[in-house]
Amino acid sequence: MNAHALKVRLWNRLTSWKFEQCFVDRKVCTQTEDAVKRRDPGIQALARQYNILCHKMEELVRLKRAPRNAIAPQPIPLKELFDLDVDDVIWQDVGLDASGDIENPPAWLTNEDVKSGIKGILLRDRCDEELRRLKHECIALYHWLSEEWQVVNACIEAATNLGRCSDIVSV
Incomplete structure (x- = not known):
């Protein structure tokens, strides 16, 4: 006690x-x-x-x-x-719980396979959480890259148009 x-x-x-x-x-x-x-x-x-x-x-x-x-x-x-x-x-x-069944302890306490199974399930749950976070990060990265790609294309187009204007002015 x-x-x-x-x-x-x-x-x-x-x-x-x-x-x-x-x-x-x-x-x-x-x-x-x-x-x-x-x-x-x-x-x-x-x-x-x-x-x-x-x-x-x-x-x-x-x-x-x-x-x-x-x-x-x-x-x-x-x-x-x-x-x-x-x-x-x-x-x-x-050993501390007087109301527990000493003769038949629960499997999660005595069976190593059950213990490792519980740890495995917890690890899998953490992996599932991490996978969800990575998918979210992948989508955010995709949106960022597409915006950057549009900006680069707009800059190339503006530079090309600017080059044409200078050719016309010099002729």
Whole structure:
């Protein structure tokens, strides 16, 4: 329960940290960044406390002093703490959710094929988004180039007509 409470506090602080990182107004950027950075050590200390509890629970499970079929939660890598990627340990409640089915954990949590499939689907979705942006950029580039081509042709025609006028004037 302590680990679950710590993880909830850590999750809340990390998400608010990420929110503040995303919406920093450039005019007050320095002050806001300083305020956000002052919170980093507290968040890291909370993560270290959580990791200590995870290691204690892992030891209890290893020594068979934990409840039957208990699963120790994974410690959070401190180097990746502020990345907040979709598949980070911070989002997984393995071993912390008392209401979960310990005997039959979900496939997205235990099956490597399902995990890699989810990551693959997310990657494909990002690729589809990028393809839509590139198509939009291609259309914009096509319109720009056609306008430039019209200007070049108009300049060539004007230069040709100007050349004819000078030939008539000199005769």
